[in-house]
């Protein structure tokens with residue numbers, strides 16, 4: 470038994486998690502009470518949609534929508550991608566867009582943010598070598614690089630790109646990561662904020678209006694209609710400069726400055742682009758996945774062939790995959806928190822996407838989820854706790870407090886999920 474199995478919980482709290490409990494659960498994050506699984510992929514209805522992370526303060530989450538046949542919106546859109554969208558026509562739209570912005574003198578004419586992982590490697594390379602653009606690539610550094618991630622980042626640059634690597638102030642980034650873990654059980658949040666802002670802000674800084682992100686996050690389950698819009702909603706990256714509006718790690722920027730003796734300037738990298746400057750430069754953020762049919766495995770093949778991308782030698786903890794999100798040692802830790810909060814681990818995300826893209830069958834996906842989803846991220850666990858300056862006891866206290874009792878039960882000194890796609 471894990472000596473910290475019930476750390477942070479009182480005896481009376483544990484009644485919530487009794488295997489016999491059937492109603493009046495303690496439900497966090499506003500999740501749906503009844504747990505359902507998509508009948509086509511392996512995602513559950515507990516999956517939250519994307520939020521505006523710099524305003525994220527433990528608000529009630531919207532979750533993926535299922536239709537009357539129990540099919541999730543991501544699967545419905547995958548079907549539309551296969552059968553309804555005229556990709557030839559979409560590529561022509563991309564050519565038109567590139568023609569409008571392409572620099573005749575060879576100056577930078579678009580910004581491509583990324584880490585040099587398979588998706589950004591694919592995006593930058595195809596824009597440069599097929600669509601004859603001159604991208605400037607920009608990178609928000611991972612918390613703690615993995616060797617394979619840093620190698621891929623270098624190979625990407627070596628394959629023909631200028632890159633600006635932004636590494637946030639380590640002392641501050643560690644603090645924000647810790648607060649995000651403590652207050653939201655979302656240690657990845659400050660990274661997402663930085664990564665989301667770096668490209669629009671680089672657009673303003675270097676006066677390069679056109680920005681390309683990869684696929685639209687809506688492909689994975691936000692409102693399906695968002696997929697029909699080629700551009701990112703500006704609410705995700707711009708704001709009038711007002712520190713009161715920015716919340717990081719669940720704490721307002723104003724409060725952070727006061728409590729931790731920070732300066733406004735130190736928080737600048739996390740503050741969204743100034744609305745006025747965005748307008749002046751004419752920044753426009755497009756999803757390349759709107760124009761080119763996005764398929765993560767195909768992006769992997771493309772990047773292997775063209776930018777020297779290498780998969781990991783071993784599978785990612787919590788999953789079976791070897792080539793997605795492999796550059797940051799905090800990644801498996803992050804997905805462990807999604808397992809705790811939503812009952813959805815890394816293998817569920819990976820397998821759902823691969824079922825939709827017809828790389829594996831649903832049955833195979835179910836088996837992979839059963840086998841890997843609950844795996845503990847042991848490899849870098851101690852290092853990540855040190856990074857956040859937390860003890861193992863702190864960790865389990867936060868984890869146990871982050872469990873909803875409609876998802877988790879405690880039986881024979883062990884935690885397990887009440888519902889799993891393999892139990893259906």
Ligand SMILES: [Zn+2]
Nearest residue numbers: 507510541544
């Ligand atoms: Zn589905």
